[in-house]
Amino acid sequence: MERNTRQRDAILSVISEAGRPLSTQEVLLAGQAVVPSLSIATVYRTLKDLAAEGWILPVKLPGEADRYEMTRLGDHYHFKCSSCSKVFDIHEKLKKTTLLAPRNFVIEKYDLILYGRCNECVPKHK
């Protein structure tokens, strides 16, 4: 990146302010609220650049396209709402002692994904 463009600024601030990982479509929609002409090609291109520069990281869930979130958020895991499909961060760490692998296997990292209903989607009564 050699020039600061409105598109790039919009995309980074959209992700920074989301508070949860965003899909490319979510980035496109939120970004178009700032720069109406924003195109999906620019979203993909900019997400790739921002990731290469270390600002954002891809969040990978099984069977789904990458979402992105700020790198500075550090280690955590994710919760996906089975109703609204939004993904949320959970800033807890598992105690390593709770992770078990077969003898002689070396664990380098893990991904924990919870599925359920977020606060917006849990029926308030009943």
Added chain:
Amino acid sequence: MERNTRQRDAILSVISEAGRPLSTQEVLLAGQAVVPSLSIATVYRTLKDLAAEGWILPVKLPGEADRYEMTRLGDHYHFKCSSCSKVFDIHEKLKKTTLLAPRNFVIEKYDLILYGRCNECVPKHK
């Protein structure tokens, strides 16, 4: 399914005897050891049928095509070797008390994926 074919028998026994989730390519290769003419189309078709009949289940990892394993294995999670790319079963359960979600979020299920080196790929010395 209305006929028992050598292809179908081969595919099911290959998965049953693998002891770990197999990709479609792994099923094809192992199946061709039994029925040399086995084609990838038959592998996909049969895997879908076997899953619909409840014999096998898809194992989904982020960014990767489905693998399959026997349904009878029950609840467990997976370990993927970052060296040989094989996926292994881990038959342990996390204590539910170790799973935390934000207030008002309801956890329905979870997926834990470990990444690292399997016993075959860990350097024996050093």
Added chain:
DNA sequence: ACGCTAATAATAACTTATTATCAATAAGCA
């Protein structure tokens, strides 16, 4: 404000996994 050229917008092209098509093959009953 001007000019150079990086970045964008629109869309075509591509990728990888999976599914559909259809002539040839083979399961299993008479």
Added chain:
DNA sequence: TGCTTATTGATAATAAGTTATTATTAGCGT
């Protein structure tokens, strides 16, 4: 064994996500 037709094998078609192309737009140094 022969017949009927479900299943297979080979490959074309499809699908969804992502990347490439290119004329146009706009950042930014002068």
